Amino acid sequence: MGRILLENVTKSFGDAQVIPPLDLVIDDGEFTVFVGPSGCGKSTLLRLIAGLEETSSGTITIDGLDVTQVPPSKRGLAMVFQSYALYPHMTVRKNIAFPMRMAGLSQAEQDKRVMTAAKSLNLVDYLDRKPGQLSGGQRQRVAIGRAIVRDPTAFLFDEPLSNLDAALRVGMRLEISEMHKRMQTTMIYVTHDQVEAMTMADKIVVLQAGVIEQVGSPLELYRSPCNLFVAGFIGSPKMNFITGTEAANRHAHTLGVRPEHIAVSTQTGAWTGRVSVSEHLGSDTFLHVHETGLADTLTVRTNGEISFKHGDIIHLTPREEMVHRFDAAGLRIS
Template sequence: MGQITLKNVSKSFGATTIIPDIDLEIEDGEFVVFVGPSGCGKSTLLRLIAGLEDTSGGTILIDGRDVTGEAPAKRKLAMVFQSYALYPHMTVARNIAFPLKMAGESPDVIEKKVADAARVLNLTNYLERRPGQLSGGQRQRVAIGRAIVRQPSAFLFDEPLSNLDAALRGTMRLEISELHNQLKTTMIYVTHDQVEAMTMADKIVVLNAGNIEQVGSPLELYRSPRNLFVAGFIGSPRMNLIEGKTAAEHGAKTVGIRPEHLSVSTTEGAWKATVGVAEHLGSDTFLHVHSDGVGPLTVRADGEIGAHHGDTVWLTPDPSKIHRFGADGIALQ
């Protein structure tokens, strides 16, 4: 079991409030991602759940049991950090086995659990190597293996892929997602990368200055952001946000349209625009344009489009995909 409940949880350092007051329900077996910009409180919230930070107020329940005042070791949680924190003089097998040895498990149990974890993580052929002989992705898998053998109620990941290059991050995203499918264990994953959040999560928690802005599935947040912060943070490239006359025409202070919801023509359309930078990425081309009376826009176009710097194009937003926001930044119905 791995149901985690936060009731009125807050955290302050002296007079500075980091987490004002949070309520959150994480169901057993869910993959939940905390996402937000640097300094939004996502790692602090994870550390509160882990017991690595004391709460200033509120209650944390794990499977209905109040663990607010309990030490980390008693919460049956396993944490994987950005730093691999492996012992360089130990083999992969001994690194994975270390928490079991410290817990006093028998050699037979340790051997079986290490072998099972290594099989799940494709590390069987590397058990006798030392960390210095492994790639960054393999080292991270060893760190995850050390967590798996403890058979925790939930895994807590604190930006575990930040030290990897782009290709390895993509691979490890898939591996962690597949691991969740195999283990069916609750996972809470912290990242500032909304692409990681969108591709991995069952449920995303968007944080801003310690507050939860919105909770929902990736598609819920993409299709129906509840405010300007979520609209601008979720989606890559980010949503175009437009004010002035164009917004007023739609009865709003601000309107949003995603780059993929703007059609492009060289002959006609709603908004005339001039191409600045064209990023040709193969399957897609991102056009960064300026339209008089509308402002700067990003457009996601077909990869074969022949637009270049200085070209004139015409853009037409999909009327069913326009998001409207009031003066308070909250989405209008």
């Protein structure tokens, strides 16, 4: 089990309220990602759930039990930190066994669980090393191992991949996803990287300035972002925003068009512009187009075979059914 309920939770540091009253339901077995720019309160929210920060008001319930005043270790949660937070003076074996030792489990049980975790995380050969002798990816695995052995009701991940290099990050992302599929335990994952959010989540919670902007599955957020912030945050490259007469023609204040929903032609199209830079990624080409009269720059995503030079005039046509419309307050018009 692992159903987490936040009701009217707030958090203030001194006079500054970083989390205004907030409600959230995380269902059992769900992989939930908190995403948002840095300083949006996503880590604070996770730490409130963990019990590392005290709530200023409101209640947190885990499986029907009010845990608002319960110390972190008694909430049955396990956390993986951004810096891994391994105990540098203990071997990998002792690191993994530490929470069990604190819980007073028998030595035999500890050994058994350490071995099981080590096997599933490919750490068997490293059990007697200290964290300082491990690579970043291995340290990450130890941190996960330390979380797994506690058999928690939910896992909390605080930006666990941001200290890894790009290649490892993709690998670990997959491993964590597989782990979730296998264990079916509730997981809450904090990241600022919308790619991680999109690829891993069952449910994404987009936060800004402590406020939940939208909650939904990755595709819901991608297909129907409820406001300009979510529209701009989810998707890469960023959605293009167009204001002015073009928007007014479609009875909106702002239009949002994703780069991948614009067709390019050398002959004809709805809009015309001049190519400033074209970035060739191999599989794709990103065109940055100026002088369209719509926005400073329009980003267009086309296939990798297309090639334009700086200064080329091109014609662009949006896919009408994929154009998002927003009102003056930035809210979606459906």
